[in-house]
Amino acid sequence: MFELFNEIGIIEQLSRTAFEAVMTDGMTLPQFSVLNHLVRVGDGRTPLAIARAFQVPKTSMSHTLAKLDQADLIEMRPNPEDGRGKLVFITAKGRAARESAIHALAPEIAQILPVFTVQEAAALLPGLRKLREFLDKARDPL
Template sequence: MTTPDPLEFAVFNEIGIIDQLATHAFSEALPRGMTPAQFSILNHFVRLGKRQESPARLASAFQVSRPTMSTTLARLERAGHVEISPDPDDGRGKLVRITERGRAMREECVMRLSEPLREVRAAIRPELFEQLRPLLAEMREKLDRMRD
């Protein structure tokens, strides 16, 4: 086994720390009972314009186990944010779709996140966001292709 390239390790270490800090800030801003994982699922449907998705595909997209995804989806379903129904094309499968209540919750979450994001924006110069956005998008796209 070889040691990782120091620059590559440092970049991913920084991304990991940023993820931890952002997840904590998001957790604090979200409505009571809404977790970052639950918000991410609602956001996934809205951001990608997804009408419906199987729990297995969601688990794969979020890189979590199927039981973990099932637990998260069950909580969202109990809150009325998603509907889970049998897949008409697969007798054993299920399909998840976001509800209007789920869309409204996603919008509330986005509104609540505006204050922490405004604080970050005030602390970091705008040029840095402009530089990072395309670089991070490129990195995400390449890493996403690598996992398929």
């Protein structure tokens, strides 16, 4: 199991570097990850819920959200259930920026295909999903 997690960690480092090298407009991986999260799980999350999902301190997430908000990639709206709280919504510009980031990665991904096929990737997905779901359920709340 250590070898599995070691490989995942190395892949994360290498893919982060490749991702950030092709990003435009200074988008960072944490910023993209928030946009991707909102597309995947839906709008209307609190900053604390997003911080918990990423297992980062609320202050770190607040900084990332502030950058996204300044760039009009997200919109912070008042939480109708909590007068002091906010809810996070991805904007049309944020969705477009996410799609642009994915397209910017296409040449990097194309370089992988001769040595690691789509079929090989598809074969790994069920096991990786199962591992992610287990780890997601087992984590301690912040």
